[in-house]
Amino acid sequence: MRKRLLKIVFIVLVIILVREVVLVSIARYNNKKSVDAYFKNDTSFNYKSDFIIEIPKINLESVIKKADADFKNLDDSLVYYKYDNYKEKLIVFGHSGVGYGTYFNRLDELGTGDDVYLYKDRHKISYEVSKIYSVFDTELGILNNDKKGVMLLITCEKSNKNKRLVVELTINNVQTLKK
Numbered sequence: 348m349r350k351r352l353l354k355i356v357f358i359v360l361v362i363i364l365v366r367e368v369v370l371v372s373i374a375r376y377n378n379k380k381s382v383d384a385y386f387k388n389d390t391s392f393n394y395k396s397d398f399i400i401e402i403p404k405i406n407l408e409s410v411i412k413k414a415d416a417d418f419k420n421l422d423d424s425l426v427y428y429k430y431d432n433y434k435e436k437l438i439v440f441g442h443s444g445v446g447y448g449t450y451f452n453r454l455d456e457l458g459t460g461d462d463v464y465l466y467k468d469r470h471k472i473s474y475e476v477s478k479i480y481s482v483f484d485t486e487l488g489i490l491n492n493d494k495k496g497v498m499l500l501i502t503c504e505k506s507n508k509n510k511r512l513v514v515e516l517t518i519n520n521v522q523t524l525k526k
Contacts, residue, residue, distance in 0.1 A: 374423065374424075374448060378409055378410055378424065378450075379408075381397070381410040382399055382408050382409065382410060385397075385398075385399050385410075385466060386399075386466075393412075394468070396412070396413045396431055397410050397411065397412050397413075398410075398411050398427075398431065398465060398466055398467035398468075399411070399465070399466040399467075400425065400439065400463065400464070400465055400466075401463070401464040401465075401466070402457070402461075402463050402464075403462060403464075404456065404457060404461050404462075405453035405454065405456050405457065406453075407450060407453070409424070409425050409450050410424060410425070411424070411425045411426065411427050411439055412424050412425070412426050412427070413426065413427060413431065414426035414427060414428050414440065418440070421440055421441070421442065421448070422442070422448045423448055424448070424450070425439055425440070425441040425450050425451070426439070426440050426441075427439050427440075428440065428490065429490075431467065433465060433467060433470070433472045433496070433498075433518065433521070434495060434496060435495060436493070436494050436495065436496075436497050436498070436499070437465075437497070437498040437499070438489075438490060438498075438499045438501065439498065439499065439500050439501065440501050440502070441454070441500070441501075441502050442502065442503070443455070443502040443503055443504075443505055443512075444503070444505065451500065451502035454500060454502050454512060454514060455504075455505065455512055457476050457479065457514050458476065458479070459476050459477065459478070459479065460475060460476060461475070461476045462474070462475060462476075462519075463475075463476065463498070463500075463516055465498070466524075469523060469524045470521055470522065470523055470524065471521070471522045471524055472518060472520075472521050472522075473518070473519040473520040473521075473522070474498055474516035474517060474518055474519060475516060475517060475519050476514055476515070476516055477515050477516060477517045478513075478514075478515040479512070479513070479514050479515070480513050480515070481504060481510045481511065481512055481513065482510065482511050482513060483509060483510055483511070484508075484509050484510065484511055486511075489501075489513060496517065496518045497515060497516065497517055497518075498515075498516045498518075499513055499514070499515055499516075500513070500514040500516070501513050501514075
């Protein structure tokens with residue numbers, strides 16, 4: 348009886364693992380397809396509200412979408428809150444951890460001075476990491492739009508789900524890209 352139970356548990360775990368791998372693969376494929384569409388001027392990319400983020404140090408290139416009302420699309424992609432204009436304070440949320448939709452899994456590897464690039468409206472906006480800090484999930488003051496030309500990348504801390512890792516970036520340069 349015990350061997351049978353262990354066998355069933357093992358099969359269930361394998362099924363869950365395979366499902367997770369398939370979901371991650373599909374999400375990464377769709378993300379890559381959207382990123383490529385942006386750079387190819389493909390009409391399938393939502394140029395009105397989406398943009399692209401590139402973080403070379405952690406090998407991340409991803410689409411950022413406008414957060415829906417309940418932030419439910421955060422499970423599928425990186426999302427921004429309020430503004431999509433780089434001249435305002437951009438706030439980008441992403442999951443960290445293991446599994447599906449964890450685009451900010453390596454965000455904690457960034458350090459002061461690292462480069463991040465944003466692509467929006469045929470502009471390449473270069474940012475530099477200026478500050479890294481943690482806040483409790485109840486500290487909502489960071490969401491205020493008090494600083495212009497700043498971007499915040501926010502994710503859960505891996506060791507404490509009640510705290511948020513915040514990477515603050517400032518604009519270095521804005522380039523217009525050729526179409």
